[in-house]
Amino acid sequence: MKLFIDTASLEDIKTANSFGVLDGVTTNPTLLSREQADPVAQLKNICQIVNGPVSAEVTSLEARGMVAEAKRLVKISPNIVIKIPCTVEGLKATKGLTSLGVRTNLTLCFSSSQALLVAKAGATYVSPFVGRLDDISAEGMALVSDIKLIYDNYGISTQIIVASIRHPIHFLEAARVGADIATVPFYVIEKLMRHPLTEAGIKKFMDDWKKLKKILDK
């Protein structure tokens, strides 16, 4: 499973990239607004850090506007993937952009029927939001399993990005159901390698090593 970071923070992207396991970045208008910088400049900087797909979201609500925005956004870098909401207008824009060879990430996906239609329109990626479904007592990961089943039934090549990840179990479950990608906020990425037994084990090894050195130095 590929690991994307879900942020527009250059600092967090640089740090996560230094771990050597980052495959891409997803942003959205909320994440970009948190950085209080020019979004185009911010996206350009992100694309210079990460050697992989970087999702940039359109803010138009109708297809014609989405396509026009996408044409401007793809000029930022060859890394740019156009993020489009799962709406009928989004479907039309996806169809048009796919025919132009532009990669798309269909976001705010909350149902399998949306996922099937965006795939038919040629979406490169679909992003089911698991955390937001969990928030309303629906099972986010059940949606991911269902999309995976449907895509496998028909050999659909649209890749599933599990989004709205809130904790390490979301990340693990995404891998268990066979999602292609998980896009993970930095605070969750940091937790993925942490284990108290690893930390306790290192401390014990270091303490014993110091004891041996003391004996040898006598």
Ligand code: G3P
């Ligand atoms: O990838 C989508 C993500 O940015 C939304 O996350 O936590 O706001 O539901 P959240």
